Amino acid sequence: MMGIIEVRIHGRGGQGGVTLAELVAHAAINEGKYAQSMPSFGPERRGAPVLAFLRVSDRPIRVRTEIKEPDVAVVLDPTLLDIVHPTEDLKNGGIAVINTKKSAEEIREKYKIDRLALVDAMSIAKEILGRNIVNTTMIGALLKATGIVRFESLEKPVKERFGNALGEKNLQAMKEAYERTKIF
Amino acid sequence: MRGELSWKELEVGAIVTEPGNAAEYRTGDWRSERPVRKQELCIMCGNCYIYCPEGCIVLKEGRYETDLYYCKGCGICANECPKGAIEMVEEGK
Amino acid sequence: MPRRVALEGSHAVSEAVRMADVDVIAAYPITPQTHIVERLAEMVANGELDAEFICVESEHSAMSAVVGAAACGARVFTCTAGQGLELMHEVLFVPSAMRLPVVAVIANRALSAPLNVWGDHSDVMAIRDCGWIQMFAENAQQAFDLTLCAYKVAERPDVLLPAMVHIDGFHVSHVVEPVLLPEEETVREFLPPSEYPFPLDPDRPVSMGCYGPPYIYTEVKKAQEVAIENSYEKVLETFKEFKDVFGREYRPVETYRVEDADMLLLMMGSYAETAMLAIDALRERGDNVGLVRLRLWRPFPAEELRNVLRGVKAVCVFERAISFGMGGPLCAEVRAALYHLPEGERPKVVSFVGGLGGRDVSVEEFEAMLRRAKERVSSDELEGFEFVGLRE
Numbered sequence: 071m072m073g074i075i076e077v078r079i080h081g082r083g084g085q086g087g088v089t090l091a092e093l094v095a096h097a098a099i100n101e102g103k104y105a106q107s108m109p110s111f112g113p114e115r116r117g118a119p120v121l122a123f124l125r126v127s128d129r130p131i132r133v134r135t136e137i138k139e140p141d142v143a144v145v146l147d148p149t150l151l152d153i154v155h156p157t158e159d160l161k162n163g164g165i166a167v168i169n170t171k172k173s174a175e176e177i178r179e180k181y182k183i184d185r186l187a188l189v190d191a192m193s194i195a196k197e198i199l200g201r202n203i204v205n206t207t208m209i210g211a212l213l214k215a216t217g218i219v220r221f222e223s224l225e226k227p228v229k230e231r232f233g234n235a236l237g238e239k240n241l242q243a244m245k246e247a248y249e250r251t252k253i254f
Numbered sequence: 255m256r257g258e259l260s261w262k263e264l265e266v267g268a269i270v271t272e273p274g275n276a277a278e279y280r281t282g283d284w285r286s287e288r289p290v291r292k293q294e295l296c297i298m299c300g301n302c303y304i305y306c307p308e309g310c311i312v313l314k315e316g317r318y319e320t321d322l323y324y325c326k327g328c329g330i331c332a333n334e335c336p337k338g339a340i341e342m343v344e345e346g347k
Numbered sequence: 348m349p350r351r352v353a354l355e356g357s358h359a360v361s362e363a364v365r366m367a368d369v370d371v372i373a374a375y376p377i378t379p380q381t382h383i384v385e386r387l388a389e390m391v392a393n394g395e396l397d398a399e400f401i402c403v404e405s406e407h408s409a410m411s412a413v414v415g416a417a418a419c420g421a422r423v424f425t426c427t428a429g430q431g432l433e434l435m436h437e438v439l440f441v442p443s444a445m446r447l448p449v450v451a452v453i454a455n456r457a458l459s460a461p462l463n464v465w466g467d468h469s470d471v472m473a474i475r476d477c478g479w480i481q482m483f484a485e486n487a488q489q490a491f492d493l494t495l496c497a498y499k500v501a502e503r504p505d506v507l508l509p510a511m512v513h514i515d516g517f518h519v520s521h522v523v524e525p526v527l528l529p530e531e532e533t534v535r536e537f538l539p540p541s542e543y544p545f546p547l548d549p550d551r552p553v554s555m556g557c558y559g560p561p562y563i564y565t566e567v568k569k570a571q572e573v574a575i576e577n578s579y580e581k582v583l584e585t586f587k588e589f590k591d592v593f594g595r596e597y598r599p600v601e602t603y604r605v606e607d608a609d610m611l612l613l614m615m616g617s618y619a620e621t622a623m624l625a626i627d628a629l630r631e632r633g634d635n636v637g638l639v640r641l642r643l644w645r646p647f648p649a650e651e652l653r654n655v656l657r658g659v660k661a662v663c664v665f666e667r668a669i670s671f672g673m674g675g676p677l678c679a680e681v682r683a684a685l686y687h688l689p690e691g692e693r694p695k696v697v698s699f700v701g702g703l704g705g706r707d708v709s710v711e712e713f714e715a716m717l718r719r720a721k722e723r724v725s726s727d728e729l730e731g732f733e734f735v736g737l738r739e
Contacts, residue, residue, distance in 0.1 A: 092353075095353050106522055106524045107523040108522045131524070132624055134617055134618070134620050135707040135708070135709050135710075138709070261565075261569040264566060266545070268567045269446075270554035273553070
């Protein structure tokens with residue numbers, strides 16, 4: 071049995087945070103779980119700090135509000151750490167999943183976060199996808215940090231979204247991130 | 255019938271299912287002056303026929319006549335007649 | 348077998364419209380309705396839906412186009428939100444009076460000014476009296492289900508009225524969640540092709556939308572009022588047929604944990620799902636509270652509402668709209684429905700307004716509101732309304 075897990079995704083408009091939340095929601099629902107994903111409501115602007123929300127649970131989800139105190143904060147763009155302080159309102163025992171080249175010590179000292187999952191998603195995305203778009207790559211990190219859904223469950227939604235060839239590459243980046251993510 | 259129809263007798267959405275029933279509407283009742291035609295002056299140019307907004311000028315046995323069931327008495331035919339063959343005469347006179 | 352899939356609320360509506368096999372769609376994109384028509388345009392372009400998609404230049408034209416198409420006997424769809432619904436306003440009154448079974452889904456949105464693309468029920472309240480059957484959905488599943496019910500009831504020869512399904516902008520339209528999608532054949536059986544009795548046809552000429560001078564206008568309006576009043580029973584029958592086929596049950600007035608409640612929270616739309624958690628929390632602490640959700644907004648289910656509220660000590664009405672200078676419009680209607688109950692059976696009613704322009708109301712805020720409602724009832728502060736979550 072799993073209670074409700076609340077994930078807040080921090081990205082910039084155009085980085086694919088909403089797609090990340092949707093893909094994981096699709097995967098969870100395909101597993102027979104309950105899930106809900108939503109964007110931070112409103113008109114989005116490329117480059118502006120934006121949010122996406124994701125809830126996964128074994129039971130039907132009724133709450134429909136934005137997530138104020140997440141169990142998990144996924145940070146797609148490390149520059150946001152200093153701008154919107156995405157990890158400040160993490161729940162007790164919550165974990166921050168961050169795309170960064172920095173060390174755990176550096177991050178921990180600066181932002182006072184207990185639990186961390188770190189991966190250099192940018193390098194992986196550039197290497198495998200040839201572009202600095204890390205949303206699917208960061209799903210790998212989220213899965214490693216939380217086990218919120220099974221890795222295989224992403225295959226169908228990712229291929230449906232991106233087509234077979236590009237989907238395969240995204241899954242590869244996801245897998246690479248899954249393996250390279252370190253939990254502290 | 256006018257003013258006597260109950261709400262229960264109306265067709266759904268007050269649709270009129272009887273086609274072409276506008277023909278029953280005696281617009282001639284609106285007339286305060288009627289056109290009177292001097293056939294001997296008429297040169298059969300057809301201007302009255304063309305200009306009549308009601309389309310109520312009819313050809314009868316080779317001559318133009320006004321169907322007074324529909325004619326509203328607007329006087330356009332009299333105005334357009336190049337020979338002054340049509341005169342508007344006050345109704346009731 | 349129904350398939351359990353992840354769908355955005357908007358796309359659940361698009362799916363319902365596709366399965367309903369509509370003939371004509373006319374719409375103009377507007378936030379937060381855009382995803383519904385975007386997906387439908389895609390379906391038409393891909394050949395998944397054999398329909399005419401009319402890209403109109405305004406919502407006024409969208410409604411005009413579907414009115415014309417419905418008059419030809421086509422099954423039609425349009426959808427809009429907020430400002431778009433207001434631009435459509437003038438034409439909304441035409442299909443209801445002409446008795447054309449147009450179906451529309453509205454992704455409820457606040458009204459300008461200030462410019463706000465987020466959700467509330469200001470747009471609904473401004474078109475309250477347009478003569479349509481109106482229902483509220485709280486989630487993607489209900490958005491799908493009620494869209495099918497809208498066609499089913501609207502097209503009944505003994506109804507022939509336009510029907511509108513309201514979904515909360517963003518809180519339903521933009522949320523991805525699990526939806527049970529039935530087999531297409533099941534939907535086709537539930538919704539056979541529309542048999543509108545007087546389609547425009549050169550071989551069977553009729554005149555529609557004739558002018559109605561004073562000597563007949565009152566009779567036409569009486570007939571229209573009787574039609575929408577009578578549609579109540581047909582909505583019930585439709586919900587029953589829906590349950591028989593799809594297994595999910597809807598009622599004009601739906602309840603949650605109302606047994607032995609002293610106070611009932613009453614509302615419409617998706618915030619009711621969040622409110623359920625507040626009811627659970629308060630019940631756990633021994634507060635006898637329950638929730639009433641108005642599913643059917645028009646025809647107004649006054650009698651069913653009275654049956655649910657009769658004898659309860661107090662009702663707390665929460666709504667996402669204001670009738671400026673008068674208070675909460677939903678609350679006014681609830682009060683009116685209760686007015687003729689005998690003294691001992693008539694609940695006290697307190698009014699709250701919140702969730703305006705897309706502002707969330709959290710579980711904790713609902714709990715606080717119900718505590719405040721209790722205070723107001725015991726100190727007899729029943730007049731007027733209070734805002735939820737207002738900064739003083």
